[in-house]
Amino acid sequence: MKNEQVLLAQYPEGMPQDDTFKYEDIDVAEPGDNEVQVESIYISVDPYMRGRMSQADSYVEPFEIGQPIESHIVGKVINSNSDQFQEGDIVVGMLPWKRINTVNEEKVDKVSNTDVPLHLYLSTLGLTGQTAYHGLLNIGQPKPDETVVVSAASGAVGAVVGQIAKLKGARVVGIAGGDKKVNYLTEELGFDAGVDYKKDDFAEALANAVPNGVDVYYENVGGEIGDEVFKHLNRHARIPVCGTISNYNHPEDDQGPRIQSTLIKKQAMMRGFLVAEFADDFEHAGKELAQWIQEGKIKTKVSIEEGFDKLPQAFRNLFTGDNFGKQVVKVSDAE
């Protein structure tokens, strides 16, 4: 049986290129005691992984050169030496980028429901859904009729943030790039307004979209987009800071207006977070998210690249604005 893996070849400068990654043919390892063989079906690519491709101080351990890149993967158990799994089980876990992983049973969890599209376990029913849920509800705490703005609004996290904010009765404004994504926010996800940051009139359009100011800004991008939103903060605004995708490839250039005087004027609060802080509440949140999905209240757009060879391209899509919704790579038809 053919196996293959993707290693980190070198730490990239700026945007990762093809020479960041190295494909390698390998053997399939036989499962030892309490191990399972898992065939990858969907592999997740996520912006935070760029931080692991650097040795700079970060909140995640860097990938090692010459070692496989890893991310969340949905797969099927094809061979089991574990009491907890049998062939055919669908599982999810943080796994190396291999077509077939042989891992201890503790590295994967069985998914609770296979009647939903399995890639949802990499998005709304996985950590991105949890990230949206906890950042918005535990930090942002939107109240009915308040205005919630979310950036990267058509992305995996942003789309869920906006839909939950709508469920909570807020006015929701999404920032995204290009007509297609902006229209998606209002026409398919039910946002009250969408603003295109790529247009020359972005500042004016944003101002028009938030006539009552901004009570919650769910920050996914940073940079000049964040700067513009900060001009509209209301008194006692809350800013959950989830990501700063605009600077991931060039953190040294992330210079702009300092925020302190704005926070004083508006008596506003900014809080950076990692979803792991809320692990004790994952189970509760997961049930609520699953219920909203089943009721059709939360939709998930997925952008699927097909083929194990498309992993580098799919990863780059995250930073060029070429992806739309949660980016995954389908590497097997085993679903």
Next chain:
Amino acid sequence: MKNEQVLLAQYPEGMPQDDTFKYEDIDVAEPGDNEVQVESIYISVDPYMRGRMSQADSYVEPFEIGQPIESHIVGKVINSNSDQFQEGDIVVGMLPWKRINTVNEEKVDKVSNTDVPLHLYLSTLGLTGQTAYHGLLNIGQPKPDETVVVSAASGAVGAVVGQIAKLKGARVVGIAGGDKKVNYLTEELGFDAGVDYKKDDFAEALANAVPNGVDVYYENVGGEIGDEVFKHLNRHARIPVCGTISNYNHPEDDQGPRIQSTLIKKQAMMRGFLVAEFADDFEHAGKELAQWIQEGKIKTKVSIEEGFDKLPQAFRNLFTGDNFGKQVVKVSDAE
């Protein structure tokens, strides 16, 4: 009886100069019903007043050109048409810069204790003490053995912040400018360390002063000093943002590293505040502060300019680093 007032002559560009202010001889107004005549004894000058000398969006109403500047003033009642005050009462209130004010009884409060130096009602027993107390305890929430850093540490707010933090069992590091101020922190106020931001080795000295990182940074100055402290934040650090005195005269130049990625890496929280938010708790805090003062646990350094004509100079002292401790102007010997 001679009276005199100080008007705002024009909005300053950058540092206020003598032509920002206009002195004018006026008459003393007779008190009408429920009014009192108050002779000014101590007049407060405070950094936030620079924001009122501008029409830019701020959290305080701008002063009007041709109208008296106002600030907190401690004075003595010299004539009363109010049931609530009698001649000789010592009062404090937000009043116009006049030698003698004639105002409604509701504009002033009688001080509770005249056995302490009266200028304390402009500092530790006034709004600056409240500002230190609530920013530190309600937002910063230092725990025993945590490290608290405060900037402008020898200033009116900073000195109280550091002393309260010590009372709560924290390791306290103050940032100030010049040997005299830095030595004052450790030798007289009991801080664990002082760091001189004017020295070339500031960054290294700060790093050495916070070997266990920074859990609470009480922000009074912003700019490059704040940037340097942010490099040492611990996980779940809290940053009460009280002031950004480094940029008050040139807010348009306040550019530096954006903070979002740091907040994520450290899962840290920044919160701008105004002391008025905590008005419901002023009475409780005032009693606690007064007790600490009487027990000798909180010391207050005051910098007194003598003479009504010294108001502009005293105000400028706030921005040049020439003052030391709470800056007040003594304008009468009526104490």
